Amino acid sequence: MMPDPADPPSQAAESGPGDAAGFEDLVRRHQRMVFSIAFHFLRDSAAAEEVAQDVFLRLHRHLDSVASSDGVVFWLRRVTSNRCIDYARQRRFRLMSLENVPEPAVEPHARDPLLSRRLRRLVASLPRQSRMVVILRYQEELMPEEIARILDTPVASVKSQLHRALRMLREKMIRVVGDLRT
Amino acid sequence: MRSILAAGMITLAVQGAAFAQTIQIPDRIEQLAPKAKESVNITLDGPLLQLAGQFMGANEQQVKQLISNLKAIHVRNFEFEREGQFSEADVEPLRAQLRSGWSRIVESRDGGDHIEIYVKQDRQQIGGLVIIASERKELSIVHIDGPIDLRQLSLLGGHLGIPAGIVPNIGGGSSRPAPEPRTAPQGGGKDEN
Amino acid sequence: MKHEPAGIDDDLDPAVEDALRRALRPVDPPPGFADRVIRRASARPSHVTAGGRWLARLATAAALVAAVSAGLWYRAGQEERRRAEGEAAKRQVLLSLEITSTRLRAVQMKINRQGESQQ
Numbered sequence: 024m025m026p027d028p029a030d031p032p033s034q035a036a037e038s039g040p041g042d043a044a045g046f047e048d049l050v051r052r053h054q055r056m057v058f059s060i061a062f063h064f065l066r067d068s069a070a071a072e073e074v075a076q077d078v079f080l081r082l083h084r085h086l087d088s089v090a091s092s093d094g095v096v097f098w099l100r101r102v103t104s105n106r107c108i109d110y111a112r113q114r115r116f117r118l119m120s121l122e123n124v125p126e127p128a129v130e131p132h133a134r135d136p137l138l139s140r141r142l143r144r145l146v147a148s149l150p151r152q153s154r155m156v157v158i159l160r161y162q163e164e165l166m167p168e169e170i171a172r173i174l175d176t177p178v179a180s181v182k183s184q185l186h187r188a189l190r191m192l193r194e195k196m197i198r199v200v201g202d203l204r205t
Numbered sequence: 206m207r208s209i210l211a212a213g214m215i216t217l218a219v220q221g222a223a224f225a226q227t228i229q230i231p232d233r234i235e236q237l238a239p240k241a242k243e244s245v246n247i248t249l250d251g252p253l254l255q256l257a258g259q260f261m262g263a264n265e266q267q268v269k270q271l272i273s274n275l276k277a278i279h280v281r282n283f284e285f286e287r288e289g290q291f292s293e294a295d296v297e298p299l300r301a302q303l304r305s306g307w308s309r310i311v312e313s314r315d316g317g318d319h320i321e322i323y324v325k326q327d328r329q330q331i332g333g334l335v336i337i338a339s340e341r342k343e344l345s346i347v348h349i350d351g352p353i354d355l356r357q358l359s360l361l362g363g364h365l366g367i368p369a370g371i372v373p374n375i376g377g378g379s380s381r382p383a384p385e386p387r388t389a390p391q392g393g394g395k396d397e398n
Numbered sequence: 399m400k401h402e403p404a405g406i407d408d409d410l411d412p413a414v415e416d417a418l419r420r421a422l423r424p425v426d427p428p429p430g431f432a433d434r435v436i437r438r439a440s441a442r443p444s445h446v447t448a449g450g451r452w453l454a455r456l457a458t459a460a461a462l463v464a465a466v467s468a469g470l471w472y473r474a475g476q477e478e479r480r481r482a483e484g485e486a487a488k489r490q491v492l493l494s495l496e497i498t499s500t501r502l503r504a505v506q507m508k509i510n511r512q513g514e515s516q517q
Contacts, residue, residue, distance in 0.1 A: 024515050027430050040436055043436075043440065046436070046439060047432070047436050050436060051432050054431055054432050054435075055424050055425070055427065056424060058425070058426070058427035058431065059422075059424035059425050062420070062425060063422050066490075068428060068482075068486075068488075068489075069485075069486055070476060071427075072427060072431060075427060075435075076431075076434065076435050076438065079491045080435070080438060080439055083439040083467050087502050114421060138421075139415060139421035141420075142417055142421040143421045143422070146418070146421070146422070148243050148284060150242070157422075158417065158422060159420040160418075161415065161419050161421075161422045161425070161428070162422040162424060164419075165407045182409065189411065189414055189415070189418075192413050192414060192418070193414045195440070196414065196417070217403045219430070237473060247490045247492070247493065247494050249487065249491060252489065253487045254487070256483065256484045256485065256487050257488040257490070259484055260481075260484040260485055260487070260488045265488075265492075268491065268492065269419035271444075271495075272407060273489055275428070276490065278490075278494045280493070280494045280497055280498075282497060311505055311509075313509060314504045316506050318504075318508075320501060320505045320508070322502070322505065334498075336498060336501045336502070338501045338504070338505075345497060345501060345502065346421065347494070347497060347498050349494075349498070356401055358500045
């Protein structure tokens with residue numbers, strides 16, 4: 024069971040902060056996930072990098088208490104989610120960027136890159152908690168139960184937020200681009 | 206049907222040049238931000254626009270050209286939790302500034318939606334564009350200050366979501382007729398926008 | 399693709415969900431992100447535990463290394479900051495034009511509909 028990141032570091036006296044090579048490996052392996060959650064939430068590459076760096080630096084401080092690779096992923100998702108929500112709460116004006124830096128590779132069968140861009144903007148307009156639920160569900164492909172653990176929220180709330188958010192997104196998308204099935 | 210902007214350009218062609226002050230976003234509009242659940246606040250002056258242009262990629266050169274002579278871009282977009290968080294009185298100080306030297310070329314009301322488009326003539330070209338768009342829970346103000354080539358804007362049609370088919374008829378001289386804008390689906394009632 | 403057990407997500411629109419998966423596909427951080435993180439992490443004092451004097455010495459050494467390389471980093475940082483500002487300004491321009499075009503398109507569509515209804 025992962026310690027709460029807010030708790031004081033454990034007293035694993037001789038384990039040290041974790042070896043440098045191990046930390047570097049973790050950064051390179053999970054940077055895409057952490058940055059993407061932050062970017063899709065904040066829609067600002069500079070802000071996303073700031074949050075993502077902060078998350079990894081916190082990981083570096085708590086590395087000696089990481090129990091397993093699964094624990095690291097959970098920890099990163101949780102801390103990234105919390106940091107994003109806190110960051111957004113502190114910033115009244117948020118810049119909703121249009122472009123990713125760099126652009127994700129467009130699959131040959133991608134139907135409408137503009138649709139994706141509009142959808143990302145609409146996701147960014149959701150209330151903070153709902154926004155993170157949607158990102159964890161559709162970027163990370165997490166089940167509501169896992170999302171509930173990460174956000175420390177009842178499962179029923181997660182499901183309710185998800186349904187409301189999708190309904191809202193669907194209504195707005197229909198107004199913008201017509202039926203998504205066409 | 207003529208494009209909305211073609212109609213506006215013909216109107217401008219018969220007017221003389223008029224002096225118009227730079228538009229200021231009124232305090233009453235800025236003060237809406239704390240009440241909004243979501244806000245977009247963009248203020249780009251000349252140097253920032255130039256800087257942005259330096260980072261335009263190979264497929265964004267038309268955008269770079271479009272903004273190359275602009276003095277400023279201001280955007281305020283507010284989304285509110287409930288209706289009634291703003292009123293016409295908040296927008297009136299902005300409209301007051303647009304009564305001199307600006308022409309309203311479009312006004313559209315549809316239920317609770319209200320959109321106005323103003324342009325400023327600067328010699329034989331458009332020297333500025335203001336859009337005031339309100340819905341029940343959203344208010345958008347766009348001010349583009351400087352010579353904006355709406356024909357160039359139309360060339361971005363299909364890119365960045367800018368609709369193709371908005372072609373200006375600047376200066377009243379001979380010009381190609383505007384291509385027919387795409388029409389909405391028959392009987393659908395859904396907004397392609 | 400994860401499939402929900404029957405009954406839990408009957409209301410969800412598969413088209414919206416698929417569109418969201420495409421739109422929220424993970425993206426790479428800016429080039430050099432990992433290096434910047436590792437550099438910052440190595441410059442910070444390590445967490446000192448009860449028997450960790452050697453950690454304090456390691457932290458001091460790391461700080462010295464960081465100080466020596468600070469000049470190079472600062473110059474590189476200035477260019478990075480300029481790039482970040484330029485990219486941010488570019489995104490603001492593109493967002494402005496998208497908002498403008500959305501509003502223009504909206505009024506164009508309304509006028510089209512009004513014209514059709516009058517015919």
